[in-house]
Amino acid sequence: MTTAFTYSTTYLLDKSHYIETYEASVPADNSKKVYLIAILLALVGLAVLMLTEINAFVAWFIIALGGLEVFSIRFKKPWWLARQLISKAANTELTLTIDEHGISSKSIHVKSTLAWTDISKIEVTENGWLLYHNDSKNYLSSRALSDEAKAFLTTKTQLINALAI
Template identity: 65%
Template sequence: MTTPFHYSTTYILDKSHFIETYDASATSATSATPIKAYTIAMALGLAGLMLLMFTETDPFVAWFIVALGGLEAFSVRYKKAWWLGRQLISKAANTELKLTVDEEGISSESIHVKNTLLWTDINEVEATDSGWLLHHKGGKNYLSARTLSKEAEAFVVVKAEKVNLQGA
């Protein structure tokens, strides 16, 4: 009889971790075409200008909407830096995370969050250059290979094959 697999480690959610997460999860396949990506920015800018020129609305409101359009365009143009900056000012930045991989699923625990993703809830496991994207009903999570031992990596690969076979 074999003993159930259990692996646990801790690491810091630092800038390098967030960069790796972004690079693995923000694929070019999910990126919108340039004109589509800027649609909201253009719509906000035009709405603000129309309010400014064709209504008696307070100019402050109209200029605020134009500024929101500019901010949205900025966030599209500098998407990675924007996302990374938001992560680095979040309460999760530079905190210690305890990661557990076992027969049940993958658990992460920090002072701010306690989350468990069961293997049965995962629809697809997509291998990336540096880890795995775990697709589930609520979205997708990234599991970095650099935080895992060789045994844990092998365990995740076996579980990924099972999950992907069940989903097919």
């Protein structure tokens, strides 16, 4: 008789965890298309400034929005990381449990369970797994997992991705 698989571990939601999560889950977009909105805002602002008699404040405001858009694109990762590090979950311990039913996370602020049946696709990354469900995704780092837990997740990945095809 085989026993059901259960694995539990506790780790800290620290800066290195958030950096790994960001790098695995946010696709890098180095194309020039991401700056299109910023360029359009700047051009509209210049057109309003030079071609109309509207108050110059409005034109400079639109140009400043274009600059702010460039700033938000350029510093996307540090901004996201700063928001995570000032959240109430930062530097707290998270207990992760993986079993036959799904993946559960429990901390002082959050208690959630993601059932295997709710996961539509699992993508293996360099340092973990991206779990796709209900138009969103979660990242599961492999650095806190045992070899048995990694093998279990690899098996679940094959099963879930085979059903998705």
